[in-house]
Amino acid sequence: MITGGQSYVSAPPAFSADGRLLLVCSGRAVSVFSTATAMLVSELEGHEGDVTAVVVVAPPAQATAAAKLASYCWTAGLDGVLIYWDFLAAEVMRKVQVGLPVHSMVVPDIYRTSKGVEVSSPFAFISVEDTSKLASEPKALCGQMRVYDLTKGRQVGGLLAETRKPEKIVASSSGEFLGITNKRKLHIWRIPTKDFKPDKIRKIKLRHTKHLTTLAFHPTERTVAGGDVTGRILIWRCFGNSKFSESSVQSKEDDGRDGVRGDDDADTCTTWHWHSSSVRFLKFSSDGAYLFSGGLEGVIVVWQLDTGKRRYKPRLGSPLLFFVDSPDSSISCVSCTNNQVYLLKMPNMEVMRSIAGIKLPIASPNLGGSNRAVYGFDYTNRLVAIPTEDYCIQFYNLFENAEVSEVQVCERNFQPIDDITMYISMVSLSIDGDLMCTVDVKLPEEGLGGLVTLKFWNHGSRAGHYFLSTVIYEPHSDDGVSSVAFRPGRNMAVSSSFGGNFKVWVQSLSSQSNDERNCSGWRCQSVGSYKKKPMTSAAFSADGSVLAVAAESTITLWDPDNNALVGVIAETLSPVTNLSFVGTSVFLMSLCQSSRPQIALWNVSNLSMQWSYSIYAEAACCSPDGSEFAVLALLSCPDGEASTQQDGVILLFDAESSNPIASWSVKKASGGSISFVKGDVPLDANADSSRDKEPMLLVYVNGSHEYAIFDPRESEEVVISKNKHKKIQAEEPAPIGYASIYGELTKLEPKKEVSDVPFVPSDRPWETIFSGSSHVLPPLTKLCSAFLSSLLEKRPVANE
Template identity: 75%
Template sequence: MITGGQSYVSAPPAFSADGNHLLVCTGRTVSVFSASTGMLMSELEGHEGYVTAVVVAPPPAASAAAAKLASYCWTAGLDGFLIYWDFAAGELVRKVPVGFPVHSMAIPNITRVSKGVDIYTPFAFVTVEDTSKPSNEKLRGQLRIYDLTKGRRVGSLLAETPKPEKIVASSSGEYLGITNKRKIHLWRIPTKDFKPDKIRKIKLKHTKNLNTLAFHPSERIVAGGDVTGRILIWRGFGNAKFCASDGAKSKLDEDKGDMRGNGDADTCTTWHWHSGGVKFLKFSTDGAYLFSGGMEGVIVVWQLDTGKRRYKPRLGSPLLSFVDSPDSSIACVSCMNNQVHLLKMPNMEVMKSIAGIKLPISSSNLGGCYRDVYGFDYSNKLVAVPTEDYSMQFYDLFENTEVSEVQVCERNFQPVDDITMYISLVSLSIDGNLMCTVDVKLPEEELGGFVTLKFWNQGSHAGQYFLSTVIYEPHSDSGISAIAFRPGKNMAVSSSFGGNFKVWIQSTLLQPSEKNQSGWRCQSVGSYKNKPMTAAAFSSDGSVLAVAAESVVTLWDPDNNALVGVIAEALSPITKLSFVGTSPFLMSLSQSSKPQVAVWNVPNLFMQWSYILFAEAACCSSSRSEFAVLALLSCPDGGTLEEQDGVILLFDAENPKPVSSWSVKKARGGSIAFLKGDSSLDANSEDMIDGDASLLVYLNGSHEYVIFDPRSTEELHIGKSARKNIQTEEPGPIGYAAIFGELPKLESKKDVPEIPFIPSERPWETIFSGSSHVLPPLTKLCPAFLASLLEKRPVANE
């Protein structure tokens, strides 16, 4: 079983203490990436729920143990556990049970004095969701403290909120804060001789709901960002309560202060540039600048003293979080399109990008006209998903990496703009050589909408396509319901809600001034009683074309465009047709208020069997007489996207009894497809097609996926992977090998014990090491050696 597609931006990542690695929460695992190459190095598997926070353990003062502690971290998850990891070795060290889903965590640098020596003592401040309370309870979020050394909870609740909030800690660990509607809750933590009863709290108020906050690294300054795009800077917060002596009780009420006033702060300054809500705030390590980001996809750098700003634009997606590295030369920003960009500071140049599968498109102005569409490349094991910037992302399902992006619509996309067009359909030929897309421009005030059909040819490698033909309004002013390619030939069919279907063929256009170009043209047009054509499919050999005229299945000869048969009606309009392998059966889906999954006997023109199922998707094997259906467990309108669970049913076309079934989560908006697998994944697989295993992929509504053998009895869990695209860092060549390459290895004729070779810290001492009969002469070796040490400068010709 292979899994992938997890979100890289569900929680802020964290840099290792040396800044060489980036730890990213990815589903139920934590992925460790190289900060220099952006490659995956290892994965930490141990949580049974989604990981919501990762915190690198702060090293103590400079000591021999600091380097060792630099490879340790704490993680929190919705499974209710805090886990301590040695991420360099990929080992789980210990678990601390919490008992409730943990949504955020902060671990201040707290020390205690033992025999005159400061000893680091970890205490975790976590926000949890109290699931023991009824769902309609107003205060389900709680802020708790856990002693990670003893593995137990200490102190009382610090706060109760309607939902768990994100905890932000200052770099010194002295202050913690959360946003709660129109308030910022701040706590002062005694970092030495810690006791829960010594924690003090204040509140700062605002007139709008707050999204995020950030602490200044050295001064008592806190910044807050609200939902309208404003940034508020409170200077000298906690003067009355935090600065009072430990034995004195402050008379200041934490709720005192007018809604727009300073409260327990010297001054409050407001900045405004963002047009939407502020998603993150972060002070620079020297405290001179403040970074902010939001829906515009722009990092704004504010000068704290003057309020002047500069920008890092064109990141292409709304921003979610910003994390800086301990060495100050690298930072990273997480984007809503499931990308993490590694930035070279201070110019914020994008060095590397860690790209996951793009997340589903969500926009209120699309309404009910948009439905998730996917294209599957059976041979190359790729999935094509549409993106918000009008592209198709090709994602390698086996390697869990992005292969390419194909820009379908050339338009300057701004993340804050309402979506005015979308990709409604995508179809790939079975060999992946051809692609067809349909993009729809939404009308403005019921004017200006149109449909575009585009054909694409594959480039030099899988996932690379170049545009071949553009056809505007291929079916007049009607929408396109389905596209299908004919196996073995450059032919395609498009069906329309306007009452007809068109057969397209690829032809070569000869132009005197240019090379031969291939284009697509309409060969024939068909219709049946002027009914809307709602689905289309070719048989496995391409000899029969099936087109659904609402609830009637019509059969056509694609070469002559002649009607050869009509099958009885289904319960409601058919939305999907597919031939079941090389068998004489045809599978159909009806996804209206009267749902139906039906199997038709094509030679005899009758229905073989049917079920009443709310089917979200279905797919057929290309060689066997079986197909799979992704069915919802409840009515599609019965809940939100996250609440729609489902089941995958595997059928043999002749038998209405399912062969196998699997329960799955987030079925609404998902899809399934058969893939051409590798027989080495399962040497005992019974489902072999031409030497390859036929595998099934399930892609859920959050674009997480699992690839499995449908003949296996293993349960499906999206979280653990059987194959990972993990790279290892290898030291570069030194000495002689750095200049001339590796010496040939000679086979020893005698059994001589090998002496281990340890590279010297001074590689120039070993540059002439090697057998004398294979070393180049000194007249050639010395100039090359000296040239490698000298700095080369261009010489201008006089």
């Protein structure tokens, strides 16, 4: 089984000590990427729950010189385990059992005296969830902040804090201060970094009038910044002078305490405001001169700490979540809600590369009656096509767990606060992946201005690349499009409408144009209807000779070439939402999703029902060249808007029998989808390679866009390493000596006879003779003579 699609932005990432690697929490693993190439280097797999924190730490003091070149980190997860890794070797060094889900963790640098010598002693400050308390209770304190001795593997001291929910812990760069946000307060602890004892930890609170969302500590000064839900940033300077210092520095009645509320232990409090909504992150620069902030606007704001002046890094295209800088201060990264991590070149914050995961689900309004998730599957190239929030279609390689491309369906400028005015309601691909069709809907404003657009796309030079062929506005008058299906082996498609008709579209080729982008267009060949009933779904048979169209609860059969009705199948219990032919057989599968759900199999040859089940199915798919079909069923019929956390089951059927031949329990089935994909090789290396059928794999995408690929023909679950199907890049050795400071030297070419002119003469030398940087150009005396000689006509001189 292959899994992928995990979120890369569920927790802040972490840089390695040299900044060459980025450790990203991805589901139950930690993915290690190269910052130079943004390629996957390795994965740390050891947790049984989602990883929520990764902290890079210094190597142990007793490590050998060779071992100190390696890199180490601690990870925490919802399985209640802390794991110590050598992440270059992907090796587990130690495990500490906590027993409760860990939501956040910091490991500050703490030293203790052993035999007169200060040695590093790892202590972890963790935020856990007390599962014995019900979060629904009005005053239940489910969040706890604890201290763990990582050397002895046990908790030390009592609870540092109890909160309504587990809060994110933030540590200063020195490890001396820790803080969390708790409603309208900042809780700050001073940690004794030398001779650490839990009873020496001191705590203060800083208050605000609004709920605080994030905080950050200054790297050198006793200054803390906090962001609130309204977009304001507050900066408390010289906090803890009374309680954290050895002696009181000033009186609380001092008049110089501008902006400080009540008796809070701080000198001044300054407020800045630019963000229009909640501040997601705050981060001071390594020199402490600037403060970075980000939020829903998708803009990184850089504040100059002394003056309050600001500059911006705009057009990141998605709300921001985390900002992390590397130890060498030349590179940073920002995590966005669209499951992308951008690597930034500092200080200009130029986007160098991006680590793109599968886009997370978006909220699309319901138009025309279907709440189903919108997915498209490329059976041949093993890609999934998912509409994104910025009106794109993201093509994602299921086997490599990597983005292939994005196709912009509609133009859009990112506006984080605007209501949804347009969305992509449908994406459909031909079985060979050569054609794509999309439907985008512009919602009416006050009942006016709605628009449905049908677009046909032709395949480009590479998998996942498409160019626009034809745009059709209002293909079915003012009614929405319910389904689109391509005819196998022909450039033909059919679209059905809730308005009561379906249209057959054909691609017309032009022999007058040599440009493939302009050589074809789509036109309507015929229109069909049945008793003016809404057409809810359509499908072609495997050979393309039969077109099945559902007229609400009636299934009609048509000849697509002549647009002639050839048969009518008995009615179903409720309107059909999905039709699909089972491979090359005579069976047709129908799916009904309503208060009276039904999954039914029909025999097209005699127009009769083979068998049916009254179960609620979220999705269904049929094998293109076999007799199997799969159904994703929910464990209970959803009432209203279903939660993505609802579990389900995948049932595999053979068309000849009503009994499922296999079943699998799955999580987050609501909003999910399933599809068969082509497999070049079986997942099981020990499988019988002599079997006749081509490997046929089944892919399941859940409501959170996480997916799993497995072989439905195998009776036992085969679990393999995900790295075997991913592009794993071997990490290059770090440069040393001269190269580490100035970079690699250019390779010297063998000496050749060259003239004084630093370029190769050409027919038009004056176009390039003065090009180049001024400090590398030859003197003007040499350039002038070469320039003048190029203007003169040279003639051979005969010697008399």
